[in-house]
Amino acid sequence: MMQPGITKLVIVGGGTAGWIAAAAFSRLLGERLTIELVESEAIGTVGVGEATIPQIIRLNAILGIDEHEFLRATSGTFKLGIEFVDWGRQGSRYLHTFGDTGMNLGNVAFHHYWRRSVSGQAVPDPKGLWDYSLHQQAADQARFGKLDRVGNTAMTGLAYAYHFDASRYALFLRAYSEARGVTRTEGIVQSVERQGESGDITAIGLADGTRVAGDFFIDCTGFRSLLLGGELGVGYEDWSRWLPCDRALAVPSERLPTLVPYTRATAKAAGWQWRIPLQHRTGNGHVYSSGFTSDDAAADVLLKGLDTKALGDPRPIRFTTGRRAAFWAQNCVAIGLSSGFLEPLESTSIHLIQSHISRLIQLFPRAGNPAALRDEYNRRCAAEFAQIRDFLILHYHRTDRDDSEFWRYCKHMAVPDSLSHKLELFAAAGRVGRDPDDLFRDASWVQVMLGQGIMPADYDPMADSVAPQQLGEFLTNLRILISRAVAQLPSHEDYLRQHCPADESLLAA
Ligand SMILES: Cc1cc2nc3c(=O)[nH]c(=O)nc-3n(C[C@H](O)[C@H](O)[C@H](O)COP(=O)(O)OP(=O)(O)OC[C@H]3O[C@@H](n4cnc5c(N)ncnc54)[C@H](O)[C@@H]3O)c2cc1C
Numbered sequence: 001m002m003q004p005g006i007t008k009l010v011i012v013g014g015g016t017a018g019w020i021a022a023a024a025f026s027r028l029l030g031e032r033l034t035i036e037l038v039e040s041e042a043i044g045t046v047g048v049g050e051a052t053i054p055q056i057i058r059l060n061a062i063l064g065i066d067e068h069e070f071l072r073a074t075s076g077t078f079k080l081g082i083e084f085v086d087w088g089r090q091g092s093r094y095l096h097t098f099g100d101t102g103m104n105l106g107n108v109a110f111h112h113y114w115r116r117s118v119s120g121q122a123v124p125d126p127k128g129l130w131d132y133s134l135h136q137q138a139a140d141q142a143r144f145g146k147l148d149r150v151g152n153t154a155m156t157g158l159a160y161a162y163h164f165d166a167s168r169y170a171l172f173l174r175a176y177s178e179a180r181g182v183t184r185t186e187g188i189v190q191s192v193e194r195q196g197e198s199g200d201i202t203a204i205g206l207a208d209g210t211r212v213a214g215d216f217f218i219d220c221t222g223f224r225s226l227l228l229g230g231e232l233g234v235g236y237e238d239w240s241r242w243l244p245c246d247r248a249l250a251v252p253s254e255r256l257p258t259l260v261p262y263t264r265a266t267a268k269a270a271g272w273q274w275r276i277p278l279q280h281r282t283g284n285g286h287v288y289s290s291g292f293t294s295d296d297a298a299a300d301v302l303l304k305g306l307d308t309k310a311l312g313d314p315r316p317i318r319f320t321t322g323r324r325a326a327f328w329a330q331n332c333v334a335i336g337l338s339s340g341f342l343e344p345l346e347s348t349s350i351h352l353i354q355s356h357i358s359r360l361i362q363l364f365p366r367a368g369n370p371a372a373l374r375d376e377y378n379r380r381c382a383a384e385f386a387q388i389r390d391f392l393i394l395h396y397h398r399t400d401r402d403d404s405e406f407w408r409y410c411k412h413m414a415v416p417d418s419l420s421h422k423l424e425l426f427a428a429a430g431r432v433g434r435d436p437d438d439l440f441r442d443a444s445w446v447q448v449m450l451g452q453g454i455m456p457a458d459y460d461p462m463a464d465s466v467a468p469q470q471l472g473e474f475l476t477n478l479r480i481l482i483s484r485a486v487a488q489l490p491s492h493e494d495y496l497r498q499h500c501p502a503d504e505s506l507l508a509a
Pocket of ligand 1: 222
């Protein structure tokens with residue numbers, strides 16, 4: 001006999017994870033499911049999470065969200081990448097852009113031609129890799145615009161993501177979800193009811209006595225992980241031996257005088273500091289390891305590193321990098337911070353929320369919670385977490401810094417084999433050992449490996465097929481085309497002013 005179908009979905013938690021889940025489920029499965037979201041204003045949300053990666057554009061497209069309306073409502077800005085300052089060594093600086101550098105020729109990636117150009121034989125006066133980056137040039141000049149291609153070449157245009165105000169984002173998605181029938185219940189979860197035989201969750205009880213029953217539960221309760229971690233007892237894999245930062249202090253400051261289209265991540269003695277430009281203010285935070293510095297010293301570093309005047313006191317957040325041993329257990333899936341946390345260096349958490357929700361929707365059961373679906377979901381989420389973890393470790397581990405105990409630890413720590421292999425491969429021959437479903441593209445691995453200071457010993461011999469003079473002309477032409485394309489872009493500030501100025505009435509609310 002078929003089990004009774006799933007008709008009622010309960011989402012517990014109304015942070016970014018809860019409201020993205022509500023928005024996506026109401027949009028895609030809203031006709032089949034009744035959706036109720038429970039959240040507590042008294043508990044509140046983590047209140048950070050303001051930088052994204054380009055995949056968010058796909059989420060907006062699925063939800064049918066208009067980009068300009070979204071940016072107006074969230075006081076958002078555009079993001080072309082992340083500038084890493086002082087990572088590979090003090091004084092170094094590179095942009096991990098969302099785009100390609102230069103242009104591939106045939107099957108040979110551009111960075112091989114570039115590597116050949118700096119080998120001392122082929123090209124007089126060789127330039128740096130980022131001299132061939134459209135994104136770098138646009139970022140340096142604080143310009144932004146929609147650009148699909150560079151001139152009439154095959155060179156891809158500007159890939160981008162957004163920065164936005166996290167609290168406004170959750171409110172925006174809440175309005176979206178409520179308009180599509182999601183009901184919101186205010187209250188603090190105090191108890192969980194389970195079915196005796198199966199162990200499935202049947203209802204949650206709120207502090208005021210309200211009982212919220214459901215067939216399937218999404219745990220979006222943040223670091224508390226009330227249902228998956230707490231009630232169902234799913235353990236946590238701690239990855240802090242590889243990613244030792246475990247605390248953050250966040251503080252807003254006045255808006256930047258020039259709105260640059262990128263996040264900045266500046267390495268510090270025991271961690272790093274973020275700077276996220278929004279239209280009305282700047283988001284800042286210092287992510288650090290409590291094993292290598294004190295909270296007071298970290299606060300001092302944060303405040304001294306601000307580019308504009310602080311608008312409050314630093315707010316502390318604690319975390320342990322890692323993930324739940326399973327993401328889906330019984331009839332409950334944890335999404336967002338409740339499922340694990342990879343520190344925010346590459347702005348991947350909101351993407352993980354999005355990708356977990358889309359995976360869950362793809363595998364969503366008609367009834368019950370079949371083990372085969374759960375296993376597949378858990379397998380794919382685990383692989384995704386591990387790939388992002390390795391990419392983050394790369395930033396810490398591949399460094400020449402040895403000016404503090406923290407950096408000496410990171411430089412000498414043992415890293416997962418999956419990463420060691422990639423490092424050796426790139427160092428030897430400039431090849432990228434990317435896994436097929438890795439979130440980060442070859443272009444990302446190349447930029448971060450080079451940016452952190454790995455110069456490949458060799459390059460693809462196919463890059464020798466171009467005569468030296470032709471190679472020189474090709475490289476010069478690329479730079480000319482890029483600088484012409486960038487000169488035609490409006491300033492980021494003008495683009496925002498013209499298309500999506502922040503809604504002042506929302507900001508005052
Ligand atoms: C320092 C830091 C910086 C970050 N920066 C970025 C970034 O730049 N980019 C990015 O993509 N991500 C970033 N993240 C991650 C991002 O903030 C989160 O992924 C995102 O905000 C989602 O959080 P959440 O919804 O899972 O949890 P939360 O925001 O904590 O929401 C939890 C919800 O559960 C509710 N809740 C909890 N307990 C109960 C209860 N007992 N009863 C009822 N309700 C309850 C709360 O009220 C709240 O609504 C960052 C995280 C940290 C810690």
